[in-house]
Amino acid sequence: MYKIVKKEVLNSVVVMMEIEAPYVAARCEAGQFVIVRVDEDGERIPLTIADFDRERNTVEIIFQVVGYSTTLMAKLNEGDYLQDFVGPLGQPAPLNKEWKRVIGIAGGVGAAPLYPQAKKLAEQGTKVDVIIGGRTAELVLLKEKFEKFCDNVYIMTDDGSLGEQGVVTKKLQELLDAGVQYDHAIAIGPLIMMKFVVALTKKPEYNLPTAVSLNPIMIDGTGMCGGCRVTVGGETKFACVDGPDFDGFEVDFDQCMKRQTFFKEEEHACMMKLQA
Numbered sequence: 001m002y003k004i005v006k007k008e009v010l011n012s013v014v015v016m017m018e019i020e021a022p023y024v025a026a027r028c029e030a031g032q033f034v035i036v037r038v039d040e041d042g043e044r045i046p047l048t049i050a051d052f053d054r055e056r057n058t059v060e061i062i063f064q065v066v067g068y069s070t071t072l073m074a075k076l077n078e079g080d081y082l083q084d085f086v087g088p089l090g091q092p093a094p095l096n097k098e099w100k101r102v103i104g105i106a107g108g109v110g111a112a113p114l115y116p117q118a119k120k121l122a123e124q125g126t127k128v129d130v131i132i133g134g135r136t137a138e139l140v141l142l143k144e145k146f147e148k149f150c151d152n153v154y155i156m157t158d159d160g161s162l163g164e165q166g167v168v169t170k171k172l173q174e175l176l177d178a179g180v181q182y183d184h185a186i187a188i189g190p191l192i193m194m195k196f197v198v199a200l201t202k203k204p205e206y207n208l209p210t211a212v213s214l215n216p217i218m219i220d221g222t223g224m225c226g227g228c229r230v231t232v233g234g235e236t237k238f239a240c241v242d243g244p245d246f247d248g249f250e251v252d253f254d255q256c257m258k259r260q261t262f263f264k265e266e267e268h269a270c271m272m273k274l275q276a
């Protein structure tokens, strides 16, 4: 059992939990994830590690309350326990020490998995700029945490309630058109956001290599079930063992988006049960 040592409600739909998990804390790297189960009968929830503290033996997860299992998890409090906290799973993000300047682009809760990658790059001596997007000011995450080490933090909101009004690709295009030289981009957020970021960075005039982090439906998280398969460069890959980070230029986003809707009806039935 894994103790929740800290819980913070970041906004109306997003919760941060710091979990006492010595094994994971000792071994995890930026980009890796864990699979969490709230109780014995619980669904397996894959969550990318948002931060870790090797001295305190803790790992931070940030999740959006989107369905039955995350609703149950959000009801837990400091001092409660999670049934399972398996990891670290997946490959560490390939963060090249040679990169001089990198742009991170996050949408909504995607700021959480971007954070450890951006932090590690900054520790390696890479200049990091980030663009964080959210529908409203309330949904923009981790601004202050990024500001501690990033050179520039740009905020974009749909309604202009924080930063500038518009989508993350608007700011990205502005920066690229202004001639800011980046060696690499890392985009993490909704599939549709990552698709549009890549559509921009892939243009011949920019040709900016872009990593994306995929979070498809997962079951075992060890490459056995095939549930998390994605097509990258025309080949089938398993996000849980080959990823979750992939070359965005090669990802079939349309297929990912189609697969993401597979269990919509079952999820709806579970939510009804919870509300009954």
Ligand code: FES
Binding pocket: 217, 218, 219, 220, 221, 222, 223, 224, 225, 226, 227, 228, 229, 238, 239, 240, 241
């Ligand atoms: Fe089963 Fe990846 S979750 S193969």
